[in-house]
Amino acid sequence: MVVNQDLGSLRRTHYSADLGPDNDGVRTTVMGWILTVRIHGNITFATIRDRDGDISVVAKKGACPDTVRSILSSLKAHSSVAVSGTVKASTKAPAGFEIIPDELRVFSDVEAVPPFEPVARTVKNIDTRLEMRPIDLRRSVLLHTFRIRSRILQAIRAYFTTEGFTEINTPKIISSATEGGAALFSIFYYDKQAFLAQSPQLYKEQLTMSLEKVFEIAPIFRAESSRTPRHLSEAISIDLEEAFVDYNDVMNRIEGIVGASVDAARLYVENHLDAEIAVPEMPDCIPRHTYEELVGRLQKTDSKMEWGDDLYPSDLKRLKLDGFYFITDWPLGPKPFYVKETKGGDYGRSISESFDLMYGDLEISSGSTRITRRADLESNMRRKGMNVDSFGYHLRAFDYGMPPHAGCGIGLERLLMALTGLANIRDATFYPRDVDRLVP
Amino acid sequence: MVVNQDLGSLRRTHYSADLGPDNDGVRTTVMGWILTVRIHGNITFATIRDRDGDISVVAKKGACPDTVRSILSSLKAHSSVAVSGTVKASTKAPAGFEIIPDELRVFSDVEAVPPFEPVARTVKNIDTRLEMRPIDLRRSVLLHTFRIRSRILQAIRAYFTTEGFTEINTPKIISSATEGGAALFSIFYYDKQAFLAQSPQLYKEQLTMSLEKVFEIAPIFRAESSRTPRHLSEAISIDLEEAFVDYNDVMNRIEGIVGASVDAARLYVENHLDAEIAVPEMPDCIPRHTYEELVGRLQKTDSKMEWGDDLYPSDLKRLKLDGFYFITDWPLGPKPFYVKETKGGDYGRSISESFDLMYGDLEISSGSTRITRRADLESNMRRKGMNVDSFGYHLRAFDYGMPPHAGCGIGLERLLMALTGLANIRDATFYPRDVDRLVP
Numbered sequence: 029m030v031v032n033q034d035l036g037s038l039r040r041t042h043y044s045a046d047l048g049p050d051n052d053g054v055r056t057t058v059m060g061w062i063l064t065v066r067i068h069g070n071i072t073f074a075t076i077r078d079r080d081g082d083i084s085v086v087a088k089k090g091a092c093p094d095t096v097r098s099i100l101s102s103l104k105a106h107s108s109v110a111v112s113g114t115v116k117a118s119t120k121a122p123a124g125f126e127i128i129p130d131e132l133r134v135f136s137d138v139e140a141v142p143p144f145e146p147v148a149r150t151v152k153n154i155d156t157r158l159e160m161r162p163i164d165l166r167r168s169v170l171l172h173t174f175r176i177r178s179r180i181l182q183a184i185r186a187y188f189t190t191e192g193f194t195e196i197n198t199p200k201i202i203s204s205a206t207e208g209g210a211a212l213f214s215i216f217y218y219d220k221q222a223f224l225a226q227s228p229q230l231y232k233e234q235l236t237m238s239l240e241k242v243f244e245i246a247p248i249f250r251a252e253s254s255r256t257p258r259h260l261s262e263a264i265s266i267d268l269e270e271a272f273v274d275y276n277d278v279m280n281r282i283e284g285i286v287g288a289s290v291d292a293a294r295l296y297v298e299n300h301l302d303a304e305i306a307v308p309e310m311p312d313c314i315p316r317h318t319y320e321e322l323v324g325r326l327q328k329t330d331s332k333m334e335w336g337d338d339l340y341p342s343d344l345k346r347l348k349l350d351g352f353y354f355i356t357d358w359p360l361g362p363k364p365f366y367v368k369e370t371k372g373g374d375y376g377r378s379i380s381e382s383f384d385l386m387y388g389d390l391e392i393s394s395g396s397t398r399i400t401r402r403a404d405l406e407s408n409m410r411r412k413g414m415n416v417d418s419f420g421y422h423l424r425a426f427d428y429g430m431p432p433h434a435g436c437g438i439g440l441e442r443l444l445m446a447l448t449g450l451a452n453i454r455d456a457t458f459y460p461r462d463v464d465r466l467v468p
Numbered sequence: 469m470v471v472n473q474d475l476g477s478l479r480r481t482h483y484s485a486d487l488g489p490d491n492d493g494v495r496t497t498v499m500g501w502i503l504t505v506r507i508h509g510n511i512t513f514a515t516i517r518d519r520d521g522d523i524s525v526v527a528k529k530g531a532c533p534d535t536v537r538s539i540l541s542s543l544k545a546h547s548s549v550a551v552s553g554t555v556k557a558s559t560k561a562p563a564g565f566e567i568i569p570d571e572l573r574v575f576s577d578v579e580a581v582p583p584f585e586p587v588a589r590t591v592k593n594i595d596t597r598l599e600m601r602p603i604d605l606r607r608s609v610l611l612h613t614f615r616i617r618s619r620i621l622q623a624i625r626a627y628f629t630t631e632g633f634t635e636i637n638t639p640k641i642i643s644s645a646t647e648g649g650a651a652l653f654s655i656f657y658y659d660k661q662a663f664l665a666q667s668p669q670l671y672k673e674q675l676t677m678s679l680e681k682v683f684e685i686a687p688i689f690r691a692e693s694s695r696t697p698r699h700l701s702e703a704i705s706i707d708l709e710e711a712f713v714d715y716n717d718v719m720n721r722i723e724g725i726v727g728a729s730v731d732a733a734r735l736y737v738e739n740h741l742d743a744e745i746a747v748p749e750m751p752d753c754i755p756r757h758t759y760e761e762l763v764g765r766l767q768k769t770d771s772k773m774e775w776g777d778d779l780y781p782s783d784l785k786r787l788k789l790d791g792f793y794f795i796t797d798w799p800l801g802p803k804p805f806y807v808k809e810t811k812g813g814d815y816g817r818s819i820s821e822s823f824d825l826m827y828g829d830l831e832i833s834s835g836s837t838r839i840t841r842r843a844d845l846e847s848n849m850r851r852k853g854m855n856v857d858s859f860g861y862h863l864r865a866f867d868y869g870m871p872p873h874a875g876c877g878i879g880l881e882r883l884l885m886a887l888t889g890l891a892n893i894r895d896a897t898f899y900p901r902d903v904d905r906l907v908p
């Protein structure tokens with residue numbers, strides 16, 4: 029095998045998607061990796077996969093140089109190659125054309141036996157795949173998932189731009205906990221102790237004072253020891269925060285964001301029928317149910333839940349809630365210190381200007397109107413046993429004209445699960461991190 | 469003072485930028501914060517700043533309710549307010565119009581004296597500003613800087629999208645060092661030791677195997693104890709990696725990216741003349757100088773530098789290099805283990821397929837063609853004293869057909885410094901982190 033790692037002056041002329049039967053007779057250089065090689069007597073059929081799809085290469089004795097056919101025949105799946113040749117329209121080829129090669133360059137060959145087949149639609153054990161993630165990601169189902177992920181991000185940013193939001197980045201290394209302490213990873217920061225941010229919450233609130241409408245799409249870190257198909261220790265959060273609005277306006281924004289994401293995913297799937305991904309329909313309005321309403325409905329079933337209890341997946345299933353919907357006006361008690369209380373709640377039943385966006389029993393987003401008065405924040409913090417002094421930098425901003433504001437965080441991986449039907453959140457991210465997994 | 473934190477059903481009808489003398493007679497509700505209040509006898513002049521700019525409010529006895537005038541007169545800078553009233557064209561007002569108020573809502577007032585004036589163009593001590601960063605960010609100069617930052621990010625992502633790159637996110641919590649060990653922050657990750665990623669290098673290389681063209685714009689973390697106006701401990705890196713190309717192609721990409729950024733910044737400045745920011749010109753081609761050439765030129769001056777030495781800011785100043793330019797083909801020795809050696813280098817003078825993008829004496833980006841052969845990576849790692857075993861997950865990917873690939877990382881904050889003339893990198897980020905600073 030003659031392997032030549034150097035690209036030299038050789039460059040690709042076409043991606044698979046650029047070619048079709050109409051290009052019959054065109055000279056081309058394609059590059060990618062070997063998906064399959066089959067030998068039928070004097071003919072070798074190879075499939076090369078590139079960024080956009082698959083290309084058939086047919087090396088027939090007499091129609092191409094013998095060395096090209098012999099090297100092609102010897103290649104194992106995954107080898108990285110360039111093929112130069114002529115496009116030939118062919119009704120037998122899956123894409124309606126094949127390439128008759130006259131030159132073949134092998135950039136790197138494969139000696140090892142891959143742990144699973146690149147054409148496998150499913151592989152039983154996700155850990156087997158994760159151990160070889162770069163190879164796993166060559167499977168069609170994941171390629172489609174991650175291209176949809178990229179399109180969704182693009183659509184969401186376009187929404188924010190059109191709506192006049194400014195992109196921000198807030199520090200991931202912080203001196204004190206946002207929500208009060210649990211589930212933080214601690215860091216050695218030079219000679220100090222520090223933490224990884226669970227959320228950009230306090231920073232994005234502060235930035236509404238100047239930029240008014242801000243968004244950040246960035247990693248968040250949670251030391252969650254739960255082993256579930258829905259939790260990651262490192263995830264991407266789509267955060268927005270906006271001045272001079274309340275939680276109802278933020279729900280309207282979420283309708284815009286989810287709508288743009290559904291459209292982007294549907295468009296991708298329409299253009300890639302082999303993706304076999306069923307993107308859910310987007311209703312004109314996402315239904316909004318109050319917590320109170322759902323508790324009432326549950327209490328009419330055999331559920332023993334009481335006002336103030338959390339709503340569990342089993343409860344939501346019992347109510348036959350599916351697709352996207354909001355649960356609004358949650359009890360105030362368990363909410364973080366910065367969530368605003370609804371005026372005029374019943375005695376003993378304080379509620380909050382808050383919501384969760386659900387997809388079936390999966391929580392996708394959580395948001396609220398925020399408190400703007402320093403004294404209210406401080407008394408909430410004390411009630412929750414938080415150290416008010418360690419939030420001095422945050423609290424003092426409230427002395428200088430904090431506007432009314434509201435916002436939310438949307439879990440990108442969970443949104444992607446909802447839009448593509450993924451069963452395990454680990455496949456909604458490239459290299460998942462959880463309590464058991466720190467590699468690769 | 470009647471303060472009412474509740475927004476209720478009140479909503480903004482116009483931003484400052486939506487209004488002008490043409491809107492004479494229009495009813496409006498604007499919201500923002502008080503920049504200045506001046507009282508001249510029976511007339512109170514207030515300036516309200518919102519996301520887009522400033523609005524003049526003129527409350528004259530008889531022309532508006534007395535309570536509105538009296539409350540407006542009592543407001544301190546930074547108070548958060550809503551004003552409803554009528555637009556009146558006025559050649560005296562800076563924006564050509566003023567608002568005659570009939571209602572005023574104070575969402576939050578200000579008792580404390582701010583540590584610096586909101587209209588100050590410069591504040592002597594950057595630490596004074598950083599301690600009150602949310603208030604500091606209300607100053608025009610920073611508002612413009614951060615809106616330009618947002619536009620640049622948008623332009624760069626548009627470039628990547630147009631060019632067929634897939635957006636990726638790679639883990640920030642990693643088990644071993646990318647570049648060999650120094651300058652890493654260590655974390656407690658459940659029961660294990662882990663680190664914060666200095667770069668997405670190894671992951672983005674792996675992902676070229678499947679997605680071919682990838683980019684990530686995300687935080688990187690470096691425990692740099694140097695106290696300079698150019699170093700941050702947490703920064704945003706614009707990373708790209710591409711299969712089937714070499715370092716020359718990556719330099720072409722950088723020309724596209726810098727060009728798009730310059731265009732975005734210039735467009736912003738043209739539309740915001742008060743920004744007083746001079747964006748540099750973008751040449752059609754960014755000049756490319758080899759390391760060899762610059763060493764030769766230096767040796768013709770009184771410099772004592774020898775082949776193999778680094779090029780210091782003083783050297784670059786001596787050569788009168790300014791604007792954007794590349795330094796290419798650096799000596800191989802100090803380069804990371806994954807950088808490809810140039811074929812046919814002189815004996816004892818091994819060079820690499822590498823480049824730095826400079827702006828004057830500021831390094832903005834560094835990139836190279838990467839090694840694709842596992843054995844070459846392993847021998848480089850051993851030579852550099854790295855533990856090959858701890859990179860097993862990375863190295864084994866190279867057994868399965870790694871394509872030729874190249875890429876670079878661009879420091880967003882440094883690019884923003886180049887484009888806006890900022891002197892200190894701490895003002896190119898919202899909440900800087902350095903050896904001395906972990907708050908706010």
